[in-house]
Amino acid sequence: MNNDPLKYYYNKYGFDFSAIKRIETGKHFIAVVLNNRNLGICARLSDEIETDLSKLKSINLDSDFHRSVLTAYYNAKLNYGKKISENADIIEDIKSGNYSSVVMIGYFTSLVRKFNELGIEVPVFDFDAEDVVPIEHQKEYLAKADAVILTSTTILNRTFFEVIKNTNPESDVFIVGPSSTFEAELFVNSNIKKIHGALFYPEDEKIIEMIKEGKKPKDFLFLAKKVTFDNQQ
Numbered sequence: 001m002n003n004d005p006l007k008y009y010y011n012k013y014g015f016d017f018s019a020i021k022r023i024e025t026g027k028h029f030i031a032v033v034l035n036n037r038n039l040g041i042c043a044r045l046s047d048e049i050e051t052d053l054s055k056l057k058s059i060n061l062d063s064d065f066h067r068s069v070l071t072a073y074y075n076a077k078l079n080y081g082k083k084i085s086e087n088a089d090i091i092e093d094i095k096s097g098n099y100s101s102v103v104m105i106g107y108f109t110s111l112v113r114k115f116n117e118l119g120i121e122v123p124v125f126d127f128d129a130e131d132v133v134p135i136e137h138q139k140e141y142l143a144k145a146d147a148v149i150l151t152s153t154t155i156l157n158r159t160f161f162e163v164i165k166n167t168n169p170e171s172d173v174f175i176v177g178p179s180s181t182f183e184a185e186l187f188v189n190s191n192i193k194k195i196h197g198a199l200f201y202p203e204d205e206k207i208i209e210m211i212k213e214g215k216k217p218k219d220f221l222f223l224a225k226k227v228t229f230d231n232q233q
Helices: 005-013 053-057 064-078 090-097 109-118 135-144 160-166 205-212 217-223
Strands: 020-025 029-034 039-043 102-105 147-151 172-176 192-199 225-230
Touching (some): 029 064, 029 205, 039 205, 090 109, 090 147, 090 172, 090 192, 102 135
Parallel strands (some): 102 147
Antiparallel strands (some): 029 039, 192 225
């Protein structure tokens, strides 16, 4: 896989605009519904938006909006029908792994709170959050960590490869977040252990409306199945 997993997906699976039934956009997320009603979502990284959706027929991988739509499309196309584990919990993965040094890339409020309640210290790196470790120390922390919790939006914002390159080769990497794509190729020649994500009921109008209203995952993920895809599937 090249430095950009999304480019790899695009080269492997292509993009069939005619397979899309609808695209809905909110302040924080994008929802894509295919003609078969499969629903995929993805985070939005900027205020960029394409009002003429027909322009999406020619995907521009340098566009943040196009990358979000493409990721949501692949989540709808690829995540259904996979052999997955339900009721997944990254907290249990970390507890059962008896890791001595855990690092989180991307601030997940609920996870940070749960780790704090368990007395598990988890340094967090995030460009857009407060009370995190300064980003200039990220490489140093990654080299020492034996477990890394990595937000799936790093693929979206093109920082994924840099993070993976700087992790301890003996560490376990857990990709997390509703923008996660379940792709087996991510496990090849890498230390990625599991991909945590979400699976949605077909064309779930409740989730779609919440996304259009600008809600965040903490507001709507209770309506989805929390699932895990790993290299044993």
